[in-house]
Amino acid sequence: MTNVRTYNSPLREKKTRETREAILVALFELMDSAGGAPDEIGTEAIARKAGVQRRTLFRHFATKDELLAAFWPWLNARIGVSASPETLREIVEGPRLAFRRFDAHESAIRAALHSRTGREMRMGTVARRRACFARALGTAIASLPADGTAKVEALAHLLLSASAWEVLKDYGGLTGAQAGETASWALEVILSAVASGQSPAGTTSQPKETGDGD
Incomplete structure (x- = not known):
């Protein structure tokens, strides 16, 4: 037996x-x-x-x-999209690779964004996803103060997401491929600004004071 x-x-x-x-x-x-x-x-x-x-x-x-x-999670694996990038390159190139694939499965992706269980699934992965973004961005934003790293991490999280794909398509009139290029380009610009020592987006600068007519 x-x-x-x-x-x-x-x-x-x-x-x-x-x-x-x-x-x-x-x-x-x-x-x-x-x-x-x-x-x-x-x-x-x-x-x-x-x-x-x-x-x-x-x-x-x-x-x-x-x-x-x-x-x-099965759908993400089938499409070949990682919700938890492990490297800086995966973050920057992520939209270029993912967004065109989203177009091929548009109904399913939109359902994931707007159905109750889709929202619950995404919220259940937020903590792990944030941790992955923080590790992957790591040294690239290490020079920033804490509030600066939080801003860049949040922007990266947004730009590599199905929500960004949907907004760029619906409001920007772009294809998935164009949306992916746009989001990846935006990530490159943000990280280039950080590398050159510029302030992260959203930081306000105070105007220089001048004399009263001196």
């Missing part, structure tokens, strides 16, 4: 992974084709698309929220 269990275990694990993947792909395809928010797509439709019974879906994901919590 032990030998049978040992032999079958990898097969069961493989089947479990394949079924889980099929469910996630089904949700993605439903969202991408219909343009619907994932919060509004029923589990029956997802199971039918995945080719499994609804009870099978719930064996892999106990609730709809659990499915959606697993979906967002």
Whole structure:
């Protein structure tokens, strides 16, 4: 009996992974084709698309929220976008690489921005993402005072985000590729200013005092 269990275990694990993947792909395809928010797509439709019974879906994901919590990290991995950059280069080049990919999955990305579970997922990653940005920016902004580093980190966090992609497209009239070039260029300008010793954005300078007619 032990030998049978040992032999079958990898097969069961493989089947479990394949079924889980099929469910996630089904949700993605439903969202991408219909343009619907994932919060509004029923589990029956997802199971039918995945080719499994609804009870099978719930064996892999106990609730709809659990499915959606697993979906967002899976989507980032599928698109090939890292939400937690590890190097300065990943931050600067990130928009160029990511934004054109966002265009190819526009419905899913917009759903991630505006659905309840998408927002909850992003808020759940904020602390880790901030820590990654702080480490990656590291020496590049080490010369700045604390308030300056906070400003640059916040701007980098914004510019390498789906929110920046959406705003640059909707309000700037840019394509994803153009939006990516714009955001990466802005990051380059900010970091170049820091490297040259200029004050970070938002720092006010006081006008020099002059004499009363001297």
